[in-house]
Amino acid sequence: MLGCSTFADPSLARLRSPRTDIEELARLLRDPDHCRYEVATEVDCSSQRARREIESFFAGATFGDAMNLLYLTCHGVQDNQGRLYFAFTDTERDLLGSTAVSAEWVRECVHNSRSKATLILVDCCFSGGFIKGMQARSGGPNVETLVQDMPRSTGLAVLTASGETEASFENSESADVRPSYFTDALINGISSGAADRDRDGRVTVDELYDHIYEQIVNGPSPQRPRRLGVGEGVLVVADAPTTTPSAEIRRTRLLAHGIQGWVSFDGETAIVGKLTLANKPKGEHRFPVGRLSGVVIKHATRLQHGFLQLVVGGAAPAASQQGTLDFTKSANEDMARLHDAIQSAIDATHGRPPLEPEPTVISPAAASIEPTSYPPAAPPWTSPATPDTTARPAAPAGRPDPRADRRNGERDGEQAARIIPMATLDGLAVCQFDVVRWLAPWRQHWAQALGRPATVPVWLPIIAQHIGGHAAPPGTTASTFYPTPEYLVGFCSGMRTTWDRATADRLFPADRSTLAGWMTYPTDWLSLGKPFAAATIDDLATARRRARRAKTRQTALRTVLWVAASLFLIMEIGAIGATFQGDWTDEQGKPIGNPVAVAIAAHLMFLLPLAGLSFLIALDLRRSRRK
Numbered sequence: 001m002l003g004c005s006t007f008a009d010p011s012l013a014r015l016r017s018p019r020t021d022i023e024e025l026a027r028l029l030r031d032p033d034h035c036r037y038e039v040a041t042e043v044d045c046s047s048q049r050a051r052r053e054i055e056s057f058f059a060g061a062t063f064g065d066a067m068n069l070l071y072l073t074c075h076g077v078q079d080n081q082g083r084l085y086f087a088f089t090d091t092e093r094d095l096l097g098s099t100a101v102s103a104e105w106v107r108e109c110v111h112n113s114r115s116k117a118t119l120i121l122v123d124c125c126f127s128g129g130f131i132k133g134m135q136a137r138s139g140g141p142n143v144e145t146l147v148q149d150m151p152r153s154t155g156l157a158v159l160t161a162s163g164e165t166e167a168s169f170e171n172s173e174s175a176d177v178r179p180s181y182f183t184d185a186l187i188n189g190i191s192s193g194a195a196d197r198d199r200d201g202r203v204t205v206d207e208l209y210d211h212i213y214e215q216i217v218n219g220p221s222p223q224r225p226r227r228l229g230v231g232e233g234v235l236v237v238a239d240a241p242t243t244t245p246s247a248e249i250r251r252t253r254l255l256a257h258g259i260q261g262w263v264s265f266d267g268e269t270a271i272v273g274k275l276t277l278a279n280k281p282k283g284e285h286r287f288p289v290g291r292l293s294g295v296v297i298k299h300a301t302r303l304q305h306g307f308l309q310l311v312v313g314g315a316a317p318a319a320s321q322q323g324t325l326d327f328t329k330s331a332n333e334d335m336a337r338l339h340d341a342i343q344s345a346i347d348a349t350h351g352r353p354p355l356e357p358e359p360t361v362i363s364p365a366a367a368s369i370e371p372t373s374y375p376p377a378a379p380p381w382t383s384p385a386t387p388d389t390t391a392r393p394a395a396p397a398g399r400p401d402p403r404a405d406r407r408n409g410e411r412d413g414e415q416a417a418r419i420i421p422m423a424t425l426d427g428l429a430v431c432q433f434d435v436v437r438w439l440a441p442w443r444q445h446w447a448q449a450l451g452r453p454a455t456v457p458v459w460l461p462i463i464a465q466h467i468g469g470h471a472a473p474p475g476t477t478a479s480t481f482y483p484t485p486e487y488l489v490g491f492c493s494g495m496r497t498t499w500d501r502a503t504a505d506r507l508f509p510a511d512r513s514t515l516a517g518w519m520t521y522p523t524d525w526l527s528l529g530k531p532f533a534a535a536t537i538d539d540l541a542t543a544r545r546r547a548r549r550a551k552t553r554q555t556a557l558r559t560v561l562w563v564a565a566s567l568f569l570i571m572e573i574g575a576i577g578a579t580f581q582g583d584w585t586d587e588q589g590k591p592i593g594n595p596v597a598v599a600i601a602a603h604l605m606f607l608l609p610l611a612g613l614s615f616l617i618a619l620d621l622r623r624s625r626r627k
């Protein structure tokens with residue numbers, strides 16, 4: 001296990017999590033109950049030392065080893081040809097060949113070893129922009145450079161924290177240093193047994209990857225882990241834990257049972273455990289107090305379940321199902337005690353008193369931007385606190401009304417969500433509508449483009465009118481104010497509501513995979529004038545109304561066409577009958593002297609329009625079938 005968090009090259013930013021990554025993962029892998037690895041670790045070593053450790057490790061690997069595992073957590077740097085290098089303390093960006101560890105060289109070490117089962121875990125960092133709240137950790141290694149030309153008689157798997165062109169992340173603003181999102185999901189999957197999907201007592205590479213992918217996709221990080229495997233057989237990473245979740249629960253101070261799960265709190269960590277329908281352990285999700293910004297509770301009634309929800313720092317309420325548990329009325333008292341204890345610990349950790357509205361002092365900058373944009377509340381924490389939804393007296397004179405703030409935020413959030421392009425709005429959905437975190441890279445881009453305002457998306461300044469410095473970088477007009485926490489919570493909720501309403505109305509697909517493909521479809525038939533990815537919800541709604549009006553007109557014309565054709569057909573059938581029976585008469589009912597000429601004229605009068613209408617009907621049917 002190799003990691004590096006400090007670098008001599010000033011262009012390589014310092015990382016928080018690598019040391020914690022290795023300490024916690026090494027502790028788990030040494031566990032004699034279900035991992036039993038012999039672990040060697042090196043943290044903040046030189047590239048020469050790293051190469052020596054890697055080469056000696058694979059040189060000592062034998063065919064009898066159950067598994068040989070290499071774990072790397074550091075910066076990943078690519079050269080001009082896109083080749084990947086792992087950075088260590090002495091790495092210089094301009095001299096990668098001699099001061100960094102090449103991914104191709106690692107592949108050669110694996111290729112030359114006698115290991116029959118090899119797992120490479122790459123939680124790799126890249127030197128790109130670092131996002132506030134979530135520090136960029138990599139452009140994601142190209143796993144092909146690690147496994148090409150590998151012998152097929154062995155088993156090799158590579159799990160990476162992100163894709164080749166994506167960033168992976170660590171939480172750079174939590175009160176305590178946590179593992180990166182990739183390593184945290186890895187540890188959670190093995191330690192809780194949640195990665196043992198088929199409950200056969202073994203955690204395989206495929207099961208571990210599925211668990212990591214699910215955890216990260218449902219979390220705040222937009223990265224997407226990647227997997228590549230070659231060779232034969234099933235690679236087993238660890239045995240599933242033999243201890244039940246109840247053993248861990250018994251060591252905690254507070255415990256409350258809910259519907260198909262439980263919540264426990266020991267003063268430092270809140271644990272949400274889930275059960276399957278058969279009441280078997282499904283896995284645990286741990287939330288250190290330093291990662292939480294609040295806790296929400298809704299008490300149950302005889303007719304309705306309640307819920308307890310842990311709000312992760314920077315996330316909007318109701319954003320994560322992992323930290324949410326429903327419960328019945330009988331658990332109200334236990335859940336209330338848990339809520340009070342966790343909230344008190346959160347307040348103490350962040351050094352903040354219970355949320356109280358500040359006096360209203362509207363600055364000229366704030367007042368000139370938007371009536372519903374509020375003055376600098378200057379909260380000492382980044383995450384929006386969850387307002388109390390129970391009845392309470394009106395706010396005293398001179399203080400803002402939290403309920404009105406939230407309603408204004410919801411209204412403005414709904415309007416803002418309707419003007420954002422679909423591809424960008426999809427990124428907000430991936431971030432679980434945590435608007436502050438989602439806007440961080442856009443805010444950074446805006447700061448870099450201050451001298452080139454044309455490169456700033458038109459919707460970004462509009463959102464900055466509502467949430468001020470959360471969206472606008474310093475130096476811009478809107479950066480001089482911050483809305484109240486209640487307004488910000490309402491703004492996130494309003495954007496989520498707009499998204500949910502649009503998916504419910506089937507303006508676009510709700511599931512992620514379908515939506516990704518849907519945004520690549522041609523849009524000529526909708527007359528949008530732009531790709532789906534660049535269209536807004538308002539554009540899609542307008543296109544739908546236009547399409548429905550066109551369909552209504554088409555249906556009306558089609559009905560007239562068929563009715564007219566039917567009438568001419570009926571009249572032609574009557575003319576044919578009259579011709580065969582010789583019933584052509586004049587107005588007085590007397591037989592016509594020249595019935596043949598009359599019959600021909602009548603048939604032409606009916607057949608010609610019928611032929612024309614039939615041709616139009618055939619064209620319409622062909623067009624409908626093609627569409």
